[in-house]
Amino acid sequence: MATSSQAKPITLNDQTTVNYSRARRTLNRFLRHRVAVVGLVVLIAIVLFVTLGALWYSEADANYNDTKRSLLAPNAEFPLGTDTIGRNILARIIYGGQISMLIGVTAVTVSVLVGTTIGVFSGYFGGVVDSLLMRFTEAMLSIPSLLLLLVMAKFFSGRIPQQEFLGRTFSGSVIVIVVIIGLTSWMYLARIVRSAVLSIRETEYVMAAQALGATHRRIILAHILPNTLAPVIVAATLGVASAILSEAYISFLGVGVQPPTATWGNLLEGSRRYIDDAPWLWIFPGLMIVLTVMSINFVGDGLRDALDPRSDKKI
Amino acid sequence: MSRYIIRRLIQAVPLLFFISIVLFLLMQASGDPLATLGGRQPPRAEDRERLKRQMGLDQPPLMQYFIWLVGNDWMVVNDETGETGTRRGVIRGDFGTSFVTRQPVIEVIWERMPNTLILMGTAEVVIIIVSLTIGVISAVRQYSLLDTVATGFSFVAYSIPVFLMGLMLMYIFAVRFRQWGLPYLPISGMFDPTVGRTFDQIARHLVLPVLTISLISIATYSRYIRSTMLEVINSDYIRTARAKGLSERRTLFVHAFKNASLPIVTLIGLDLPFLLAGAVVTETIFAWPGMGRLFIDHLTRSDYPVLMGLLMMISVAVVFFQLLTDVVYTWLDPRIRYT
Numbered sequence: 075m076a077t078s079s080q081a082k083p084i085t086l087n088d089q090t091t092v093n094y095s096r097a098r099r100t101l102n103r104f105l106r107h108r109v110a111v112v113g114l115v116v117l118i119a120i121v122l123f124v125t126l127g128a129l130w131y132s133e134a135d136a137n138y139n140d141t142k143r144s145l146l147a148p149n150a151e152f153p154l155g156t157d158t159i160g161r162n163i164l165a166r167i168i169y170g171g172q173i174s175m176l177i178g179v180t181a182v183t184v185s186v187l188v189g190t191t192i193g194v195f196s197g198y199f200g201g202v203v204d205s206l207l208m209r210f211t212e213a214m215l216s217i218p219s220l221l222l223l224l225v226m227a228k229f230f231s232g233r234i235p236q237q238e239f240l241g242r243t244f245s246g247s248v249i250v251i252v253v254i255i256g257l258t259s260w261m262y263l264a265r266i267v268r269s270a271v272l273s274i275r276e277t278e279y280v281m282a283a284q285a286l287g288a289t290h291r292r293i294i295l296a297h298i299l300p301n302t303l304a305p306v307i308v309a310a311t312l313g314v315a316s317a318i319l320s321e322a323y324i325s326f327l328g329v330g331v332q333p334p335t336a337t338w339g340n341l342l343e344g345s346r347r348y349i350d351d352a353p354w355l356w357i358f359p360g361l362m363i364v365l366t367v368m369s370i371n372f373v374g375d376g377l378r379d380a381l382d383p384r385s386d387k388k389i
Numbered sequence: 390m391s392r393y394i395i396r397r398l399i400q401a402v403p404l405l406f407f408i409s410i411v412l413f414l415l416m417q418a419s420g421d422p423l424a425t426l427g428g429r430q431p432p433r434a435e436d437r438e439r440l441k442r443q444m445g446l447d448q449p450p451l452m453q454y455f456i457w458l459v460g461n462d463w464m465v466v467n468d469e470t471g472e473t474g475t476r477r478g479v480i481r482g483d484f485g486t487s488f489v490t491r492q493p494v495i496e497v498i499w500e501r502m503p504n505t506l507i508l509m510g511t512a513e514v515v516i517i518i519v520s521l522t523i524g525v526i527s528a529v530r531q532y533s534l535l536d537t538v539a540t541g542f543s544f545v546a547y548s549i550p551v552f553l554m555g556l557m558l559m560y561i562f563a564v565r566f567r568q569w570g571l572p573y574l575p576i577s578g579m580f581d582p583t584v585g586r587t588f589d590q591i592a593r594h595l596v597l598p599v600l601t602i603s604l605i606s607i608a609t610y611s612r613y614i615r616s617t618m619l620e621v622i623n624s625d626y627i628r629t630a631r632a633k634g635l636s637e638r639r640t641l642f643v644h645a646f647k648n649a650s651l652p653i654v655t656l657i658g659l660d661l662p663f664l665l666a667g668a669v670v671t672e673t674i675f676a677w678p679g680m681g682r683l684f685i686d687h688l689t690r691s692d693y694p695v696l697m698g699l700l701m702m703i704s705v706a707v708v709f710f711q712l713l714t715d716v717v718y719t720w721l722d723p724r725i726r727y728t
Contacts, residue, residue, distance in 0.1 A: 213407045216707045218666030221684065221700060228688055229415050319550050326552045327673060327685060346556060346674055349576070350564050360553040368548035 103380040110376020113369035120366055124175065127168030136165035137334045145352050155354035158344065167359055170336035173244075175366070177252055177337065178318040182310050184256025185263060185317075190306060192260065193267025194294055198275060208268075211261050219258045220323060226254040227329040245335040255320050263309050270302040304381040311377055315370035322363055338363050390719070394712065401708045408704050409479075409697070413457065416693035417450045444488060445476075457485060457697070479701070485694035489687065494698040498680065504579060505668055505679035511595055512602040513664070517657065520607045524614025528622060529641065539611060546608035551667055555601040555674040562597060577676035598675045602667065606660070614653055621649045651721055658714030662706040 104110060144160040146152055154163040196207040214222075227250065234246030274280060275298070283293050318338075324330035325339030333340060338359045345355035441447045445456060460478030477483035484494035527536035546554075559576045566573035574597050575581065580590035621627065622645055630640045665680070672681035680699060687695040719725050 209404065209407065213404055213411065216404065216408060216704050217412070217700065218663050218703060218707075220666045220669060221703065224669070224685075224688055225412070225415055225696065225700075228691070315548070322550050323552070323670065326550075327670070329688070342552065342556075346559075349556065349559055353560055353564075356553070356556050360550075360556065363550060363553065364545070364548050367550075368545065371548060 100380045104376050107376035107379050109372045110379075113372025113376070116365060116369040117373060120171070120362070120369070121175070124168050124171035127165075128172075131162065131165035131168060133169055135162060136169040136336060137161065145348065147352075148354055154358045155352070157341075157355060158348070158352075163341070163354065163358060166336040166341055167338070167362060170338050170341055170359065171362060171366075173248060173331065173335060174318055174321060174338045174363075177248065177255070177321045177331075178314040180252045181255035181259070181317040181321075182313040184253060185260040185313060186306060186310050188256065189260035189263025190267050190299075190302070193264040194271055194298065194302075196264065197268040197271030198290070198294060198298065204268075207264075211264055214258070215261050219320070222258050223254055223320060223324050224327065224329055226258065227251065227324050230254065231329065245332050247330065247332045248335060251321055251324065251330055255317050259313060259317065259320070263306065263313070266305050266309055267302050270305060271298055274298050274301050307381060308374055308378045311374040312371060315367045315374070318363065318370075319367055338366075390716075394716065397712050397715075401712075404708065405701070405704060409458070409701060410454065412697060412700050413454045413693075414450060416696060417453070444486075457694075484698040484701075487687070487695050488692045489690050489695075494694045497695055498683070498698055498702065501678060501680045501683045504677065505665070505672070505681065507591070508595065508598055508602070508672070508677060508679055509664060509668060512599045512606075513657075513661070515599055515603045516606045516610060519603065520610035520614060521653075523607070523611040525618055525641070525646070527611070528615045528618035531619065536615075539615075543608035543612050546605050549605060551601060551605060551670045552674055554604055555597070555671060558597050558600055559674070579678055594675075594677075598671050598677055601671050601674070602664065606664070610653075610656065613656055614649070617649045617652045618645065621645045647721065651718065654717050654721065655714055658710045658717070661710050662703055665703055665706065 138161065140160040142160065143152075143156055144158055146156040146160075148155045152162050152164065154167065157163055157166070192207050192211065196204045196211075230250040230253070231247065234249050236246055237244045237249065280293060280297055283297055288297075321330060321337060322339030322342070325337055326342050328343055331337045331340050341359040342356050345352070348355055438447075445453060445461075448456065456476060456478070458478050459480060460476045460483060462475060462477055476485060482495070484498075486492065487494055487497050490497060523535070523539050527533070527539050530536060549557075562574045563576045564573075575594050576597060579594050580586045584590050622641075627640060627645055630644045631637075635644070668677075668679060669681035669684055671677065672679045673685055676682070684696065684699050
């Protein structure tokens with residue numbers, strides 16, 4: 075900090091004055107995190123690729139199969155080759171990417187809703203509510219989530235018919251996957267929110283609101299929730315990456331999203347059988363998964379540093 | 390201490406009870422176990438009824454859970470003959486009979502358990518040794534070449550799903566190596582059936598699955614060890630130890646390492662049962678005949694006695710390792726006391 079006696083505003087360094095708004099400071103902290111910026115750029119590029127790619131190939135192209143052209147190596151007509159029944163892998167990566175990302179974002183929305191609700195109730199009301207909800211959370215954490223996902227995917231599979239959405243047909247399994255990933259990933263969020271609420275509940279402004287006769291609802295919505303936002307945003311961002319991975323795992327094992335709807339995960343299903351002859355079956359979708367997950371993780375790290383500078387960086 | 394352990398064990402009972410109810414009710418509706426019993430042909434209607442009664446599937450779900458838990462050898466199951474049931478229930482160690490093989494669940498799991506333990510045990514040893522080495526070296530020589538390489542590697546490996554790692558290793562060390570005329574590794578099963586179950590065969594078949602499991606865990610563990618080591622190395626008592634003239638080796642490995650190992654113990658202890666779940670994927674890719682493959686195989690056939698058995702065993706393992714971690718903690722750090 076400048077200690078000179080000249081009549082200048084107090085400056086942290088030459089560019090950043092303390093007068094900047096909170097949002098601006100957060101943005102600056104994020105931009106200083108080089109890797110996060112690279113991650114964000116890569117992520118935007120991937121999103122553009124899977125959305126603008128739809129201009130080159132229609133969804134019908136992605137699902138069109140012709141066994142006469144099956145397992146072709148990458149060539150001029152099919153830049154990334156064709157799969158076992160002759161579908162264009164590039165087109166499927168584009169449409170699969172849309173679904174994978176959609177699943178990532180919506181599943182996290184479900185898990186944020188569930189996790190925040192449970193965390194807030196548990197932290198705010200305490201007592202019996204708290205111990206019941208936390209025992210439940212503990213029980214959920216004691217079952218490895220991949221196994222739980224597999225069991226639940228089996229449980230719900232085939233129960234939901236195909237859906238029309240935005241003029242496109244989705245296999246019902248997409249909704250199943252979104253719901254079950256959401257329902258098996260809220261536990262850490264609930265714990266984060268609960269501990270944040272526990273400390274906020276004891277602050278003066280909450281006590282003041284209580285003294286003024288504010289209802290529980292108002293205290294929770296207006297005073298407590300906004301202050302838990304920072305850790306929730308960070309956890310949700312990282313959650314998108316792990317939701318995309320979860321989808322890939324269960325689809326790879328064959329109980330996830332069912333064809334013809336493509337996802338990055340189910341593109342890889344069965345590729346092991348062609349490991350000798352057709353490496354393009356798994357290299358390209360695999361690369362997309364790794365790039366996406368990695369860039370989301372980088373962005374999440376950057377957000378953590380930017381939103382919550384005091385927090386310890388978990389590996 | 391022993392009072393603490395007993396209290397924790399008592400607390401674990403309702404937790405496991407709760408887990409079992411949730412899982413059992415989920416299983417109930419997860420497909421029809423009878424549909425796949427007769428191979429391709431679905432059983433006839435009267436056979437269906439008989440099979441359902443034999444397997445106890447005609448009971449309401451909560452009753453089925455009750456029988457699963459405490460058995461039915463004390464109640465009359467056939468009014469005409471006054472015959473009692475034969476099941477003894479989970480609390481007396483009877484996990485029921487597999488729908489598919491008609492063997493007791495315990496036997497089905499027992500057969501596969503050694504294979505998974507060989508795989509996971511080897512992987513865990515590799516993970517601990519390699520990540521400790523990398524983690525400690527990159528903390529002591531911060532920003533050295535090894536540290537930079539390890540950082541880069543861990544960022545990438547952290548984002549690679551297990552199945553992709555498996556496919557990549559398979560492609561390089563089996564497919565490519567064979568094409569290049571190098572000695573290549575087997576990619577499926579535990580041993581070559583023409584050679585038999587020899588030590589040499591199992592060791593060769595172990596390499597790729599163990600690498601698959603360990604590489605990703607090494608990435609996270611070594612980062613974690615590096616950061617806890619760094620924290621400890623920069624603390625006052627390490628400076629004191631150095632100032633006293635202790636050898637660098639003694640300072641690092643006796644003074645620093647013991648304190649740095651605290652968070653590492655937590656990480657390993659809590660991760661161990663979850664690694665077991667990760668084995669589902671690895672065992673599927675490499676056709677390793679372990680508990681993970683058993684889970685997938687019996688999941689597709691809705692054989693829920695076996696699935697329940699596996700899931701409950703893993704849940705017990707999770708609870709057990711949580712307790713073990715806490716106990717090891719007090720031994721490593723005498724300041725921590727549980728009452």
